[in-house]
Amino acid sequence: MPSDSSPQPDASARTPGTVRPGGRTARTRAAVRDAVLSGLVENGYPGLTVEYVAEHSGVHKTTLYRRWGGVEGLLADALELAGEDSWPPPDTGTLGGDLRALAQEIVDSFTGPAAAAGPATFIAAAFQSARAADALRHFYTERFARCAPVITRAVDRGEVPSGTDPGAVARAVSAPLFLRLFITREPVGSADADQAAEAALAAARAGVYVRHP
């Protein structure tokens, strides 16, 4: 699921012990995040250095080390910042419509020439950094949780059984697209998005995602 480019820091989401600059320093954090992203796109995670981020953000190296600890911390914070956008899940009036829109958003976010670089580099970095993997898990957990209203509304409309797990449906519609993009390395387009949505819908209707106590 895509994130827009205007992060909206949410004070209530702050983790104790995490450095979370606000106000004047929010600009610094965004500049650092932009430098991390361009570094990842240019050189990949193995090539990302604090020196590069300092040079491209205008923030002094010693400040970067003090606030973010190093490359892994910079990467984790950039992903955390990406998760602080205001993305809402689709609301088309039917579950099928919502799932198709969701699937199409995923396809769009990874197939545009520039859009593809950002999220894909985080996924790649998670293979090499446990902290990046943690940040990625946190990012997607939060994204999938935001999709809950899609399922709540579908239950209210009687489209899927009561007790359907929203997170399982969100994962189901995403999974076939991520498989093609990053595992089997196959092309992905609107037909794949529609099929992923139809499959998640059929499974949800059949009660596959009903949570058992």
Next chain:
Amino acid sequence: MPSDSSPQPDASARTPGTVRPGGRTARTRAAVRDAVLSGLVENGYPGLTVEYVAEHSGVHKTTLYRRWGGVEGLLADALELAGEDSWPPPDTGTLGGDLRALAQEIVDSFTGPAAAAGPATFIAAAFQSARAADALRHFYTERFARCAPVITRAVDRGEVPSGTDPGAVARAVSAPLFLRLFITREPVGSADADQAAEAALAAARAGVYVRHP
């Protein structure tokens, strides 16, 4: 889908122009493959070198360069060799049983301590090498194609509609597991395998994977 550890080179599968040593040199190829795998596990793709492979396979560096061209060629050939096993898809008597077995095999192949390293490193390398990505796509295309009898039998038994695309069903049962393993970085176990199988079954029964002319 897992590959066993005893590759069985198949002469009929040889690609024109590809160096495919047979007979005495099959042992060399296997030794080189083993060295590539241990190098990937130890150092990851960015750290894999022809020097390492030479040292750990006992094959001279100049031979490695001559036959495989370099690191990317070594990696692609190791993956090709992994695809030359004799893996058969499950045959339990029902589509649900076959899909559950298939899903469980995927979970097992990535969650064992040693088993996890091999396939995961190929997936990681594909982020950094276009040739590794090509080899990975080829590997999975062939694996999914081997699952065709599972669907053919299910169509014959009247479990799913005629015209159901076997490759789409094989991808569907795999996708939620790979998503958790490599994208969202969540734990994966038998309950996830069963849910992936049930979801693929429900979608297949509903006709989601019927090929349209």
